[in-house]
Amino acid sequence: MRTEHCFPASRTVSTGRTLLLTSCWLPTVKRSAPWAWRPQTSTRPCAGSRPPMRAVLCAFLVLTTACTAYGGASLTGLGHIPGDFVHSNGYGVSGDGSVVVGTSASSTTRHAFRWTRAGGMVSIGDGIALDANDDGSVIVGSARWTSTGASEPGGYGVSGDGSVVVGSRISASGLEAFRWTSTGGMVGLSDLPGGEFESYAFDVSRDGAVVVGTGTSASGREAFRWTSAGGMLGLGVLPGHTLSRAFAASGDGSVVVGGSGNSTSEEIAFRWTSTGGMVGLGALPGYSQSVARGVNGDGSVIVGTCQNGVLADTFYWTSDGGMQRLWDILVANGVDPAADGWRREFFGTNGDVLDMDVSLDGTVIVGTGMRNGMVEAFAAVIPEPASLSLLGVSGLALLRRRR
Numbered sequence: 045m046r047t048e049h050c051f052p053a054s055r056t057v058s059t060g061r062t063l064l065l066t067s068c069w070l071p072t073v074k075r076s077a078p079w080a081w082r083p084q085t086s087t088r089p090c091a092g093s094r095p096p097m098r099a100v101l102c103a104f105l106v107l108t109t110a111c112t113a114y115g116g117a118s119l120t121g122l123g124h125i126p127g128d129f130v131h132s133n134g135y136g137v138s139g140d141g142s143v144v145v146g147t148s149a150s151s152t153t154r155h156a157f158r159w160t161r162a163g164g165m166v167s168i169g170d171g172i173a174l175d176a177n178d179d180g181s182v183i184v185g186s187a188r189w190t191s192t193g194a195s196e197p198g199g200y201g202v203s204g205d206g207s208v209v210v211g212s213r214i215s216a217s218g219l220e221a222f223r224w225t226s227t228g229g230m231v232g233l234s235d236l237p238g239g240e241f242e243s244y245a246f247d248v249s250r251d252g253a254v255v256v257g258t259g260t261s262a263s264g265r266e267a268f269r270w271t272s273a274g275g276m277l278g279l280g281v282l283p284g285h286t287l288s289r290a291f292a293a294s295g296d297g298s299v300v301v302g303g304s305g306n307s308t309s310e311e312i313a314f315r316w317t318s319t320g321g322m323v324g325l326g327a328l329p330g331y332s333q334s335v336a337r338g339v340n341g342d343g344s345v346i347v348g349t350c351q352n353g354v355l356a357d358t359f360y361w362t363s364d365g366g367m368q369r370l371w372d373i374l375v376a377n378g379v380d381p382a383a384d385g386w387r388r389e390f391f392g393t394n395g396d397v398l399d400m401d402v403s404l405d406g407t408v409i410v411g412t413g414m415r416n417g418m419v420e421a422f423a424a425v426i427p428e429p430a431s432l433s434l435l436g437v438s439g440l441a442l443l444r445r446r447r
Contacts (some may be wrong), residue, residue: 067319080234117377119384121420122159124148125167132157132165133393134410135185136175136420139204139250139341141408143180145173146399146421156185159421170193174398175201179252182206195222200257200398201247206296208252210245221245221257221270230378233270236278238262245270246398250341254297256290265289267302267316276338279316281306282324292339295404299343301336311335313348325361334359337400338409339438345406349392356392358400358411360426370409373426381413386422390414397446 124132125148132148144159148167156173158180159165171186184202187194189208199211209224213232218241221233221433235243239260246257255270259278267279267290281288282304298317304324305311310333313325327334331350335352338347346361347370358370371391374381380389391413393399400411409424 047246056183117374117379118425119374119379119381119386119416119424120161120425121384121386122146122165122423123327123420125155125157125165128152129155131419132421133399133412133419134401135173135399136183137403137408137410137423138176138180139178139404140180141294141403141405143176143183144410144421144423145180145185146178146410147172147185148421156183156189158183159191159423163414171198174199175247176202177206178404184211193419197222197230199224200245201255203248203252204250205252207287208248210248210255210257210288212244212257217241219243221259221276223248223252223255223270223303231275235259236261236266236268236276239264243268243276243376246290249293249297250295254293256293256297256300256302258289258302263287263320266316267300267304267322269293269297269300269316271297280322282312282314282322285312288322289335290316291335291337291398292401294339294343295341299339301339301346301348303335303348305333313346313359315339315343315346315361317343325367328357328359328367329353331357334364334367336361338402340406341404345402347398347400347402347409347411349411351392355389357388358392358409358413362406370424370426374424377427385416387414401422 074188122132128150129148129222130150133146134144135146137144146157147154148157155167156169156171157165158168168189173183173185176183182202183189184199187198199209201210207226211222212219213222215232221243222230223233224230234258235241239262243259245255246258248255258265259268263286265287267288268276269279270276285304286306286394290300292301300315300316302314303311304314311387313336314322316322321366328350330354336346336348344363348359350357350359359367360370360373361367371381371388393412402409407426407428412421
C-alpha cells in the first residue's frame, strides 16, 4: 500500500487541506527536443544503516497527519500544455501513482506529456504517451522516453523496470504484436491460429514475462495472453459473444481485463483468470456497454468505462464491492466533481481503447472527462480500505522502499 497519492491544491477538488508532504497506430516523434526532467535522487539511507527510531516516529506522525488532513480523496484536472494547446487526454499512470502520461493537443498538433504534482504538465515530444513504468522514469507511446530523450521503439505498454516494451509493428506476416528488450531487441509474437494475421500487444506484466492483447483467430478478434513458455493463448469470449479484446494485465499477469462482444451486441467488460476463465462484469445502471481498461497490481481493482451512445461514465470495480461509478465514490468521500466544472455524463470516454489506467495499489485513477466545456485529463485519488489502520506499517515500508 502506498500513501503518497496526493496532488497540488491548485485545480484540485479535495476533502481536506493541502498535503504537507512533499487504436492501433503510433504517430512519429521528433528527436530534436530532449526530455526536460530529471529522475528524483533517492533519499534512502546507505546500505546497512537504519534511521533513528525518533526519525521513524516523526515520519509516521507526519504521514498520519498529512493523510488525515487530506481526507483520502481528490480529483485533479491536469490542464494542458502551455501555449496553443486546448485539451488533454490521460492515458497512463506510473505504478506508484506519482506520474501521469497522455497527450495534449492544439488545432494543428499534439504532444505527449508527463505530469507530476510538483512540476505540472511537461511536453516530452510530438505524439502520444500511453504508459509509464513503476516510478515514471520510462514512458512509452510514440517513442520510448527516458531522461536522456526519445528512442525506439514506441509501444503500448512497458514493464515495471522499463526494460520491456510491447506494441505492434508491420512484419513480413502483417501487423504483428511484439515484445522488445534492450538485450534481445524486438521479437514478434505471431498471432492466434485460423484467422487473418493481425495482432496487437497492449500491456505487459511488471516483470515483463506476460503479454496481453488482441489477435485474430478463426472466429475473429480474440483476447490473448502470451508467455515465452506457452506462446499465445486465446482467452475466448463471454457466452453469446464472438469477439474479445484484452487491454491490461495485473502485476504478475495472472489477471487479464478487457471487453467481449460481437458485431450485433454491445461490448461487456471482463476479468479473466486461469482458474475462473472469462467472467463478465456487467455495466452501470443506464448503460448497455462497458470496457475494462486498467487493473491494479493484484487484480482486485479494475477501471474502465460504460458507454451509451455518446455518453460515457468511468467505473471502478472491486472484488468485494462490484462495479461502482467513480463519480459516486468521489461524492461519497466529500469530493464534488460538478462543483469544479466536470460533467457527469462525460466523466469518461468512449473513444481510445487505452485512455484509462490505475496505480498498482488501486487508489489513483487516470482518465479523461469534460470540464468547463473542454476535454481534460484527470487524476482521481480514492481512499484505500483500512488505509489509516495500516498506515503505521505502510509508513515504515515507505522509508525502506522509497525509490
